[in-house]
Each structure stands twice: as structure tokens, then as C-alpha cells.
Amino acid sequence: MSIDPCVGVESNLQPYLDRQLTPDEVGLIEGHLGECSYCRERYHFEAKLRDTVKTVCCGDPVPEGLVDRVRLHCRGLGAA
Amino acid sequence: MLLVADSVGFMADTPPSETTDTPGEASARDALDRVRFEEEALSHADQLYRVALRLSGSQQAAEELVQEAYLRAFRGWRGYRPGTNLAAWLATILRNAFLDEARKQSRRPAQESIDDTSEYYLYNHLTETAAEPQEAVLNRLSGGAIVDSLSEIPPNFREVVVLVDIGDFSYQDAADILGVPIGTVMSRLHRGRRALKQALANHASKQEAE
Numbered sequence: 454m455s456i457d458p459c460v461g462v463e464s465n466l467q468p469y470l471d472r473q474l475t476p477d478e479v480g481l482i483e484g485h486l487g488e489c490s491y492c493r494e495r496y497h498f499e500a501k502l503r504d505t506v507k508t509v510c511c512g513d514p515v516p517e518g519l520v521d522r523v524r525l526h527c528r529g530l531g532a533a
Numbered sequence: 534m535l536l537v538a539d540s541v542g543f544m545a546d547t548p549p550s551e552t553t554d555t556p557g558e559a560s561a562r563d564a565l566d567r568v569r570f571e572e573e574a575l576s577h578a579d580q581l582y583r584v585a586l587r588l589s590g591s592q593q594a595a596e597e598l599v600q601e602a603y604l605r606a607f608r609g610w611r612g613y614r615p616g617t618n619l620a621a622w623l624a625t626i627l628r629n630a631f632l633d634e635a636r637k638q639s640r641r642p643a644q645e646s647i648d649d650t651s652e653y654y655l656y657n658h659l660t661e662t663a664a665e666p667q668e669a670v671l672n673r674l675s676g677g678a679i680v681d682s683l684s685e686i687p688p689n690f691r692e693v694v695v696l697v698d699i700g701d702f703s704y705q706d707a708a709d710i711l712g713v714p715i716g717t718v719m720s721r722l723h724r725g726r727r728a729l730k731q732a733l734a735n736h737a738s739k740q741e742a743e
Contacts, residue, residue: 463652498656498667509679510699515582527607
């Protein structure tokens with residue numbers, strides 16, 4: 454991590470949210486987030502942004518009938 | 534038809550098809566294949582549809598894409614190696630079908646580049662332009678503005694964001710699906726998310742002005 458912990462948190466925030474960091478790196482980030490309100494506010498915002506985008510964009514279930522249509526279509530094709 | 538790149542490895546250990554079956558054995562095997570396909574492959578329809586919807590941008594195109602992907606998957610079902618990641622195998626086929634359709638319509642995703650901006654671009658933008666706390670602005674952004682923002686990311690970056698952030702695929706799955714190294718997935722994801730923030734900032738400004 455960078456010498457400036459705030460810069461280090463900024464550049465590792467996405468991999469942190471993706472759970473791609475090692476336990477040591479996670480410890481450094483979380484330790485810093487516990488004591489720095491500047492980074493904490495931004496971290497909360499980034500996490501909220503992820504959730505919001507995901508909730509909105511995953512909101513549509515597969516349309517009714519689509520799976521049945523696929524099943525019928527494949528049955529019409531004969532052997533797999 | 535080769536449905537997935539060899540580099541993905543899904544087809545590598547596929548046993549050669551048996552040629553000594555009696556007709557009865559062959560049809561019993563076909564029936565078993567069909568049952569497995571219907572039980573296993575079709576259970577990923579939700580995840581595939583989410584990806585299809587955000588790749589193609591419309592419900593109708595997404596339905597056609599999912600249908601086409603499943604037909605291709607059904608024809609190539611013997612090429613799927615049991616025990617490997619079925620969702621990723623299906624997503625590879627779906628993405629190939631999407632590219633084929635895009636090519637047909639001569640809108641092959643361009644290899645665009647995007648500006649690199651600060652990680653906190655959107656946060657800073659909202660701090661400068663909005664009277665409310667940043668998260669409150671985020672809450673007020675309409676679903677349509679968010680969906681539009683995602684669709685405005687250049688296609689080669691958007692597909693990585695869609696696979697990882699919407700489709701819940703791991704970096705490695707996304708690398709297999711796209712046939713690129715994992716480092717490429719990470720850099721496209723990084724840039725794609727930055728582009729999403731820029732698009733969201735523009736939509737937030739537009740919404741404020743209304």
C-alpha cells in the first residue's frame with residue numbers, strides 16, 4: 454500500500470469491495486477506515502453506489518414464458 | 534460448430550462420441566442429455582437474462598438473445614464438460630451470440646478508450662453540484678438514469694461491468710467468457726466503472742436542472 458494511507462485506500466477500494474485483497478491488505482484498509490472519516494465517507498458512498506446500480510439493474514426477473522419457450526424449442530430440435 | 538474458444542478449456546476433455554451404441558442406447562442417452570440440459574442449463578436463465586438485458590439494452594433483444602444462446606447450448610451440449618462452471622459456459626455462448634448479432638447489424642462494439650478519472654469522481658461531482666448529501670442524490674437518481682448510464686459505457690468496457698457487477702461472475706469467469714487474460718478484465722472493469730461514474734454524474738446534473 455502507498456505511503457499515504459488515504460491514497461492507498463482510494464486505489465484499493467474497488468478490489469476491496471470485490472473481495473480480491475489478501476487478509477493483510479484487508480486489515481490495513483479496515484484499520485484506516487476505522488480512524489479516517491474522509492475515507493470512511495467515500496467508502497460508504499462507493500459501497501452504496503455498487504448496491505444501487507446492482508439493485509436497479511438486476512431488478513428484472515426473466516420474463517414469464519421465456520424458459521418454457523426455450524424448453525419447447527429445444528424439444529422440437531430432437532436429440533441434444 | 535465450435536461454440537467456445539478452446540482456450541476456455543470447457544471442450545478440452547470432451548470424450549469422443551460413442552459410435553458403438555445400439556439405436557436403443559443412443560436414444561436413451563439422448564433422453565438423459567435432454568433431462569440434464571433442462572434441469573441444469575435452464576436453471577441459469579435468470580443470471581443469463583440479466584446479462585443479456587444489460588448487454589443488449591432491450592427486453593425484446595434480451596429474450597431473443599437468451600433463446601438463441603440456449604439453442605446453441607443445446608446443440609453443443611455434448612461439448613460441456615460436467616463439473617466445470619456451467620453458468621460461465623452458457624455466458625460464453627450468450628456473449629458470442631450477442632457479438633454475432635451485433636456484427637450482423639454492423640454495430641460491432643468499437644474498441645473505444647475512455648478517460649481515466651479519479652476514483653471519487655462521482656462523489657466529488659455531487660459534492661460540488663448538489664445541496665444534499667451525496668448518498669441522498671444517489672437515492673433520488675431514477676432507475677432509468679442508472680440503466681441509461683450503464684448503457685452509455687463503451688461496449689468493450691460495459692460487458693466486463695455487466696458480467697462482474699450485474700452477472701455476479703468472478704474475474705476469472707469473466708476472463709474465460711471473454712477469452713482475455715484476467716489482467717485485462719481488471720483494467721477494463723476499472724475503466725468501465727469510471728465511465729459509469731462519469732455517465733451517472735451527467736445524469737445527476739441533468740436531473741438537478743429539471
